[in-house]
Amino acid sequence: MRTQSRRAPRTLFAVAALGTLITPLAACSGAGGSGSSDGNAINVLMVNNPQMVELQKLTADHFTKDTGIKVNFTVLPENDVRDKISQDFANQAGQYDVATLSNYEIPIYAKNGWLHALDSYVDGDTAFDQADVLPPMTQALTAEDGKLYGEPFYGESSFLMYRKDVFDKAGLTMPEKPTWREVADLAAKVDGAESGMKGICLRGLPGWGEVMAPLTTVVNTFGGTWFDEDWQAQLDSKEFKEATRFYVDLVREHGESGAPQAGYAECLNNMTQGKTAMWYDATAGAGSLEAKGSPVKGKIGYVAAPVEKTDSSGWLYTWAWGIQKASGNAENAWKFISWASGKEYEKLVGEEIGWSNVPAGKRASTYDIPQYRKEAGAFADVTRDAIASAKPEDPGVQPRPAPGIQFVGIPEFTDLGTKVSQEISSAIAGRQSVDSALEKAQSLAESVGKKYEGS
Secondary structure, eight states: OOOOOOSSOOOOOOOOOOTTOOOOOOOBOOOOTTSOOSTTEEEEEEEOOHHHHHHHHHHIIIIIHHHOOEEEEEEEOHHHHHHHHHHHHHTTOOSOSEEEEETTHHHHHHHTTOBOOOHHHHHTOTTTOGGGBOHHHHHHTBOTTSOBOOEEEEEEOEEEEEEHHHHHHHTOOOOSSOBHHHHHHHHHHHTTSSTTOBSOBOOOSSSTTTTHHHHHHHHHHTTOOSBOTTOOBOTTSHHHHHHHHHHHHHHHHHSOTTGGGOOHHHHHHHHHTTSBSEEEEETTHHHHHTSTTOTTTTOEEEEEOOBSSSSOOOOOEEEEEEEBTTOSOHHHHHHHHHHHTSHHHHHHHHHHTOGGGSOOSSBGGGGGOHHHHHHHTTTHHHHHHHHHHOOTTOOSSSOOSSOOSSSOSSTTHHHHHHHHHHHHHHHHTTSSOHHHHHHHHHHHHHHHHHHHTTO
């Protein structure tokens, strides 16, 4: 690949996949008022994903018992927690000391001066072992000033999941590193292999973190990009069109029923229930497929994200911890982060809850734990390799003006990606052609690109 150059400032390491969208749970009340007045307590605002709920349950009997630091949790669904965090941190209200932020928000927040840099804490905490954190994770949580502003709680990439038993019965072999053309051919052959089974599940649900996440990885590996290095929009380019037509045709011809309304959760359900033979999505899905009681446990194979013109194409995402700059309890906040993202916490989860529940995908040492490898052996190495090979600054075949694997590393992308996704989903539904969808998308992208031209 060519070495990436930039004509614009590096805005952020934005590599969110949002592949781990979870059905909202009831919010748990916690911190309120104007922040913790108790110097030996901290307020933590976090997303209600299962791993965080487990953390909440373990904190009092372990972290608080050992340190004397009380943790007041506020736990909210993803969209709600993002809104609340942005309000509190933007205003530097100081109500919350720590919050769960993805590697999309952290560099933006750091640039705005809303976060504590963590380098001094890391340097003074040898037990934390920053070198053990997978390099792409550290890179993704480092801002343009070269300082570290977040620590990962768990991480993920993307890969292809398939039914080994269905492939064996059909006499088919899945390559270890398949191309998208090979995947399309296999999808046609296993479509209908079992009653009600489709060849593949691909997200079609509108959303910058839904259909645009996998589709943009396809665009990257087909040689396309949202913007060239001069911020010229490229959604009507030959490569972008080819990739989008391929994706739309594949999901329309051999994809799941109701594809325009299918996101991560729907594809996970389809794969679990035997309604699809393949699924390209977040590596986090493997934990559910291999969970105790899953009807497809032991039947799934896992291989690298399909490619065309690139060596790899998987995305990179992490839920991470950030400390608000206005926090008056930064030292205790770091002690909590060090515990929650540390090696010993992973062992605690494995022993008390189960090794398949370990918040993995962030530390190299996790993949050397015998108990974890026993539980996650089917997908552990493929997941680690996918994360290690992710290239948030150079995911395609040409220089780009900002980093990002499945979206562009600029704040405007949340709105742009959502609007473009609506056009793509409409094409998947058959309400318009891909060319029509991308013509509108190009216009939207041009408006954003003009803001950065010459910068």
